[in-house]
Each structure stands twice: as structure tokens, then as C-alpha cells.
Amino acid sequence: MTAPMLEIRNLRTEFATDAGRVTVIDEVSFTLNRGQVLGLVGESGSGKSVTGFSIMGLIDPPGQVSGGQILFKGEDLRTLPEPRMRALRGNRIAMIFQDPAMTLNPVLRIDTQMIETILAHEKVSKTVARDRARDALGMVGIPSPEERLRAYPHQFSGGMRQRVAIAIALLHRPDLIIADEPTTALDVTIQAQILAVVQRLARDHGTGLIWITHDLSVIAGLADRVAVMYAGRIVEHGDVDTVIRTPRHPYTHGLIGSLPSRNPRGQHLKQITGTTPAIAALPQGCAFRPRCARATEACLAAPPVTQTEGRLLRCFHPVTEGEAA
Amino acid sequence: MTPRIEITHVSKRFSRKSELVERLAERAGLKAPKPVVHALDDVSLTVGSGEVVGIVGESGCGKSTLGRIVAGILDASAGEIRYKGQTLAEMPDRQAAQARLDVQMIFQDPSSSLNPRHRVDEIVGAAALRHGKTTRAGLADYVAEQMRRAGLDPAMSRRFPHQFSGGQRQRIGIARALAVQPDMLICDESVASLDVSIQAQILNLFMDLRRDLNLTYMFISHDLSVVEHISDRVVVMYLGRIVEEAPVAELFAHPAHPYTRALLQEIPQLDTKRRHYAPIKGEIPSPLAPPSGCHFHPRCPLAMPRCALERPELRQIGPAHRSACHLND
Ligand SMILES: Nc1ncnc2c1ncn2[C@@H]1O[C@H](COP(=O)(O)OP(=O)(O)O)[C@@H](O)[C@H]1O
Ligand SMILES: Nc1ncnc2c1ncn2[C@@H]1O[C@H](COP(=O)(O)OP(=O)(O)O)[C@@H](O)[C@H]1O
Ligand code: SF4
Ligand code: SF4
Ligand SMILES: [Mg+2]
Ligand SMILES: [Mg+2]
Numbered sequence: 197m198t199a200p201m202l203e204i205r206n207l208r209t210e211f212a213t214d215a216g217r218v219t220v221i222d223e224v225s226f227t228l229n230r231g232q233v234l235g236l237v238g239e240s241g242s243g244k245s246v247t248g249f250s251i252m253g254l255i256d257p258p259g260q261v262s263g264g265q266i267l268f269k270g271e272d273l274r275t276l277p278e279p280r281m282r283a284l285r286g287n288r289i290a291m292i293f294q295d296p297a298m299t300l301n302p303v304l305r306i307d308t309q310m311i312e313t314i315l316a317h318e319k320v321s322k323t324v325a326r327d328r329a330r331d332a333l334g335m336v337g338i339p340s341p342e343e344r345l346r347a348y349p350h351q352f353s354g355g356m357r358q359r360v361a362i363a364i365a366l367l368h369r370p371d372l373i374i375a376d377e378p379t380t381a382l383d384v385t386i387q388a389q390i391l392a393v394v395q396r397l398a399r400d401h402g403t404g405l406i407w408i409t410h411d412l413s414v415i416a417g418l419a420d421r422v423a424v425m426y427a428g429r430i431v432e433h434g435d436v437d438t439v440i441r442t443p444r445h446p447y448t449h450g451l452i453g454s455l456p457s458r459n460p461r462g463q464h465l466k467q468i469t470g471t472t473p474a475i476a477a478l479p480q481g482c483a484f485r486p487r488c489a490r491a492t493e494a495c496l497a498a499p500p501v502t503q504t505e506g507r508l509l510r511c512f513h514p515v516t517e518g519e520a521a
Numbered sequence: 522m523t524p525r526i527e528i529t530h531v532s533k534r535f536s537r538k539s540e541l542v543e544r545l546a547e548r549a550g551l552k553a554p555k556p557v558v559h560a561l562d563d564v565s566l567t568v569g570s571g572e573v574v575g576i577v578g579e580s581g582c583g584k585s586t587l588g589r590i591v592a593g594i595l596d597a598s599a600g601e602i603r604y605k606g607q608t609l610a611e612m613p614d615r616q617a618a619q620a621r622l623d624v625q626m627i628f629q630d631p632s633s634s635l636n637p638r639h640r641v642d643e644i645v646g647a648a649a650l651r652h653g654k655t656t657r658a659g660l661a662d663y664v665a666e667q668m669r670r671a672g673l674d675p676a677m678s679r680r681f682p683h684q685f686s687g688g689q690r691q692r693i694g695i696a697r698a699l700a701v702q703p704d705m706l707i708c709d710e711s712v713a714s715l716d717v718s719i720q721a722q723i724l725n726l727f728m729d730l731r732r733d734l735n736l737t738y739m740f741i742s743h744d745l746s747v748v749e750h751i752s753d754r755v756v757v758m759y760l761g762r763i764v765e766e767a768p769v770a771e772l773f774a775h776p777a778h779p780y781t782r783a784l785l786q787e788i789p790q791l792d793t794k795r796r797h798y799a800p801i802k803g804e805i806p807s808p809l810a811p812p813s814g815c816h817f818h819p820r821c822p823l824a825m826p827r828c829a830l831e832r833p834e835l836r837q838i839g840p841a842h843r844s845a846c847h848l849n850d
Contacts, residue, residue: 239716339803353804383579383743385801388787410717413746413789440791454721456750457791461769464728465721465750471686472716 200227208263221428230402235415238425248374287317290370294377296361300349307345332363355386427483434507444514523606526568531600533561560586562761573738575752582758584741588707593621625698629710631690635682642678649700671696688719705737760816767842777844
């Protein structure tokens with residue numbers, strides 16, 4: 197078997213805060229193969245974006261990736277000098293942000309931005325670059341791309357702007373795309389259009405996708421594998437159908453059980469009690485302990501990581517298959 | 522029985538205010554006047570007492586505008602709204618003020634609707650005191666009762682909003698609304714910005730309040746699974762118009778309108794295996810220049826020549842089921 201395209205090993209990222217240095221993600225490990233889609237889910241503040249930014253090398257000091265390896269095609273991105281990292285970014289690895297304004301420059305026409313992006317990484321003529329830009333717009337479903345190339349970002353609707361940002365991410369046919377909640381602010385019909393585009397990309401071009409979202413239903417239809425984060429750690433990770441059908445970590449189990457579609461219409465929803473802990477003041481041992489109905493004395497220690505049948509769990513007392521059904 | 526709310530032929534037009542230079546240019550005939558947004562275009566709807574009516578549709582279709590008009594925060598440009606049989610204009614002032622108080626709105630962003638410089642007890646108690654729902658002597662107990670009802674620990678009543686989590690802030694908003702003893706809540710995307718695990722807690726609270734206080738709800742959300750769970754009846758809007766309306770089970774089992782059918786297909790489902798997205802084509806058109814005839818015709822897979830010319834009427838197609846589509850003829 198060939199090495200995975202991306203292998204993350206024990207990634208740890210810290211930030212400096214008023215309360216001192218805070219470890220925001222820790223022991224994050226996963227692999228991604230060509231054409232594979234990994235869904236990264238979790239509540240707000242659980243560390244999804246920080247994971248994406250860490251892989252991209254976009255954590256600004258005084259924050260820093262302080263441990264682990266980010267192996268992209270066998271090479272550890274943490275050891276790459278910044279010029280080489282910059283050459284990879286936007287070329288082989290691209291990120292799509294929740295807010296397209298992070299990608300688009302408001303004062304430049306779309307064609308200017310797209311051509312600049314291409315020329316930053318490739319020696320081609322302007323005409324060739326322009327053709328590529330137009331094709332990329334067409335690919336994400338923007339009607340009359342030739343005309344739209346001459347527009348400014350503000351002349352597009354929110355959904356269109358996001359598609360332009362995606363088109364820019366696609367320009368170099370990257371091997372890896374990290375998408376950070378790119379459809380969260382969009383309507384379902386527009387979301388479905390964007391999902392159709394990225395799905396085609398993974399299938400036809402072998403692009404690996406990390407799709408960050410808080411919406412498990414999106415992951416269900418899109419991803420091959422899912423990693424569930426809680427308080428900076430991956431607590432459950434496995435094949436998407438298996439995890440959604442039989443969640444075994446008490447958090448994943450509670451989360452899926454609380455969805456309206458898993459409860460009889462009009463009845464009380466099964467709910468997880470309590471709220472997400474502040475990352476700077478995590479409870480001792482398992483971070484989910486204060487909200488967990490299965491917690492015991494044992495959970496005052498850090499839970500072990502177990503791996504069975506391709507599923508990773510970080511829990512002393514996982515829900516058993518029988519209970520999960 | 523008199524319905525709680527009767528909305529008849531309500532329209533709302535917004536015109537953007539022109540800059541002075543533009544106004545002069547307009548007056549000199551050099552420039553067309555500023556475009557008008559038809560946020561609501563001839564909407565009629567009845568909400569029964571104790572009923573939960575869900576309002577769904579994509580952004581810009583007029584859900585919030587409808588909610589605000591019913592809550593008395595906005596005036597309609599045309600049409601009328603009856604509260605238990607009477608319009609506000611027909612009521613004596615005191616009664617109209619009470620009718621407004623009886624309908625409270627819960628917004629999406631709990632943070633921006635709470636004054637950051639006021640403590641929770643002030644936020645929850647102020648309007649209740651002003652409207653004589655409690656006395657100054659009884660205020661502390663009264664506030665504690667509202668907080669408990671909304672699922673907050675009254676011991677936290679002297680804290681400021683920023684000392685609470687997002688879910689707790691939404692509970693503060695709910696406690697404040699309950700404090701003036703409304704019999705109707707208009708929830709405008711009230712759980713949209715909350716994490717899934719917190720969403721379930723707040724939805725449960727809304728259902729408990731309905732049971733305990735016999736509340737009527739207008740429940741606005743772009744999230745169909747939430748609306749499906751909590752509503753008795755669902756109204757689907759598209760570009761300022763109601764396109765379909767039916768009891769919840771009927772709407773989800775037998776959607777009639779092509780837009781509703783497409784919308785239901787687009788919702789990601791937890792239980793579908795890897796699916797092939799084959800989405801509705803095209804953008805949501807601008808409400809500044811809505812398509813002629815049936816607003817949905819440029820995106821509708823079943824559109825006929827007539828659809829671009831004539832507005833389809835919202836009419837009865839089954840018991841309590843209404844749809845606005847020429848295919849119903
Ligand atoms: N630049 C930063 N400085 C300090 N803390 C940060 C910074 N960025 C993120 N964090 C903290 O890291 C945690 C994880 O954040 P994030 O990855 O954005 O969560 P998610 O994307 O899952 O909502 C949060 O507690 C957040 O407050
Ligand atoms: N105060 C306002 N001024 C001008 N236009 C407005 C105003 N409020 C809403 N609109 C417009 O009215 C339409 C309906 O808006 P809204 O009721 O907020 O829709 P929804 O809540 O369904 O997203 C939109 O096109 C919006 O831009
Ligand atoms: S380790 Fe213990 S507290 Fe943590 S999720 Fe498992 S059972 Fe619950
Ligand atoms: S009236 Fe015509 S365009 Fe409108 S929904 Fe019906 S078939 Fe489609
Ligand atoms: Mg994030
Ligand atoms: Mg709205």
C-alpha cells in the first residue's frame with residue numbers, strides 16, 4: 197500500500213492567553229488518502245478551525261504548533277522552511293474559509309485575483325491563466341463566467357462569493373482542500389450546489405478533502421470518514437456510516453440522539469445536559485465527564501485511546517454495540 | 522373559535538432611502554427612483570390559539586418581516602392583522618398596548634438583543650415592572666420565578682450577559698419575554714446560532730413552555746428538521762409569498778409545490794448513505810426584481826409558459842392544505 201497523502205500524528209497547538217499558555221488541540225491524529233473525504237465535526241470551540249489552520253501553517257505567533265507531525269506525501273510540513281510552505285499553500289494545499297472575505301480582495305476584480313493566484317505558482321501566459329480562471333468559475337456553477345470575471349466581489353451574492361472562493365481554491369487542482377464550514381451561512385439549495393461541486397472534485401480528480409462542520413447530516417451525505425472533536429481532542433473517529441449508525445463515544449451518542457430527526461415528532465428531545473467547558477479550564481481527566489451519564493471514578497484520569505475495527509475511541513466506558521442500536 | 526392571529530393580504534415594501542444628491546437627480550428626472558423591495562407580497566395566514574406554526578424558506582423570503590409585523594415592531598404597507606379578532610387600530614390605546622405585549626419575539630442572536638451593561642435581574646424585570654406585572658417589592662421573587670422557568674439558576678441574577686454561555690443568554694432572552702406574560706411567542710431563528718446539544722435543550726424548553734403556559738408560537742427557521750419537530754402546521758415562503766401551507770405530517774409526507782419538493786430534497790439527511798447531490802439550479806432571485814408570474818419559474822423543473830405570465834393563486838388542494846402553483850388547476 198502506498199503511504200497516505202496526509203498523515204497527522206499527535207498534533208498539538210498552543211495559544212498564549214491571559215491565563216498563560218493554553219493547549220487548544222492535543223493528540224490529534226488521522227490520515228487521509230487521495231480522493232477521500234474526512235468530516236471533522238464538533239461544537240464551537242472544540243478546535244476544528246485550529247486543526248485546519250495548524251495543517252495549513254497559518255497559526256500566528258504567539259500561538260504555535262508545539263508538537264506532532266504533519267506528513268504531506270511523506271514530508272513533515274512542520275519542518276519545511278516558510279518559502280516552501282508558501283509555495284505549497286494555495287498550490288498543492290488550499291483552504292476554504294467560512295467567510296469568503298478571507299479569500300477575496302474587495303478592491304480587485306475577480307479576474308485580476310484569479311490570474312494573480314495562478315501566476316504566483318505557475319509560469320504561464322496571462323491568456324492561459326485567464327482561460328483557466330474562467331473554466332474554474334464554470335466548474336463551480338457560476339453562470340456566464342466570462343462576464344463574471346470582470347466583476348468585483350461585492351457584485352456577487354453570498355453564495356456566489358463562496359463559489360468564487362472555492363473556484364480560487366481549485367485553480368491549481370490541489371491535492372488537499374481543507375474546507376472550514378464553507379456552507380454554514382448559506383441556504384440549503386446553495387449548499388447542495390456547492391456540495392455537488394466538491395463531491396465531483398474528490399471523485400474525478402482524487403482531491404482529498406477535510407470538511408469541517410458542526411452539521412452531522414452534511415457529513416453523512418458527503419464524507420467517507422468522520423472525526424468527532426470535543427475540547428481539543430478527537431474522541432471518536434471511524435467510517436462515517438458506522439459512526440452515525442452506532443455511535444460509541446458518549447458524546448457522539450448523545451449528540452446524534454439529540455437531533456430532531458432521531459426523536460419522535462413533537463416529543464421531548466433527548467438532550468445532553470450542561471455546556472461546553474472553557475478550553476482554559478477543562479475538568480480533570482475526561483473533558484466530557486461533567487456532562488456524561490456514564491462517568492465513573494475512573495474518568496478522573498485521562499481516558500485511553502482504543503482502536504477496534506477501524507474505529508478510534510477515547511473513553512473508559514464506551515456505549516456498547518447493543519445499547520447503540 | 523376566534524383565531525389568535527389573522528393575517529389578511531399583508532404586504533410590506535421597503536424602499537431604500539436615497540442620498541440627497543440622488544434625490545435631487547431623481548427629481549430632475551436624471552435618475553430612476555430607488556428600487557423597492559417587496560419583502561411581503563399579499564400574504565394571508567391564520568394562526569390558531571395554542572397552535573405552533575412553522576415558517577420556512579430561504580434567506581430573504583420575508584420570514585423575519587412577517588414575524589416583526591405580527592409582533593407589532595413593523596407596520597404593514599397594506600393589509601391587516603387581527604389579534605383575537607381585532608386590529609390594533611380598532612382597539613382603545615390601553616388594549617392595543619396590551620395586545621402588543623401579549624406577542625413577544627425571541628431573536629436569533631441572544632447577545633445583541635441583551636443590553637451588556639444591565640444585570641440579568643434588570644433585563645428580565647424592567648418591562649414587567651413598567652407594565653405592572655409585578656410590584657417593586659415582589660420584583661426579586663418575580664424575576665427568580667421567570668429565570669427558573671427559563672432554566673436559569675436565580676442565584677445568577679446579579680451577573681451580566683457576557684458572563685453566560687450562548688445557550689444561557691438565549692434563556693435570558695426567553696425569561697425576559699416570559700416576564701411580561703405573553704400568550705404568544707415569535708421565535709425568529711431562535712436556535713440557529715446554538716450548538717446542536719444546546720439547541721435540543723432550548724427546543725425542549727419551548728415545548729415545556731407551550732404545555733405549561735398554553736402558548737401560541739410562530740416558529741421561524743431555515744432548519745426544516747427543527748420546524749418539522751416542533752410545529753403543528755408549516756408555511757413555506759418564497760420571495761415574499763406563501764407558496765404552500767399544510768399540517769406538518771402532510772407537508773413532509775406529501776409536499777405539493779415544486780419548490781417545497783425541491784427544498785425537502787436538498788436537506789442533508791443523517792440517514793442517507795453517501796448521496797449524489799443534484800441540486801436545484803440557479804440562484805435565489807433578487808427581491809428587488811422578482812421574476813414575473815410565479816416567482817419560482819426560472820428555477821422550476823415543471824415550469825410552463827403560463828408560469829412566467831400569471832401569478833398562481835394560493836388555494837385549497839386538500840384538508841388544510843394550500844398550494845400556489847398552476848399545476849393545481
Ligand atoms: N488566536 C487564538 N488565540 C487564543 N485562543 C484561540 C485562538 N484561536 C482559537 N482559540 C481558542 O481555541 C479553541 C478552539 O477554537 P476553534 O478551533 O476556532 O474552534 P471551532 O472551530 O471548533 O469552533 C477555542 O477555545 C478558541 O477560543
Ligand atoms: N429594514 C429593511 N430595509 C430594507 N429592506 C429590508 C429591510 N428588512 C428586510 N428587508 C428586505 O426584505 C426582504 C425580506 O427580508 P427578511 O424578512 O429579513 O427575510 P428572511 O427573514 O426570510 O431572511 C429581503 O430582501 C431584505 O433585504
Ligand atoms: S471517559 Fe468516562 S466521562 Fe469520558 S466519555 Fe467516557 S464514560 Fe464519559
Ligand atoms: S406555477 Fe409553474 S413555475 Fe410556479 S411552481 Fe408551479 S409549475 Fe413551477
Ligand atoms: Mg471554527
Ligand atoms: Mg430572517
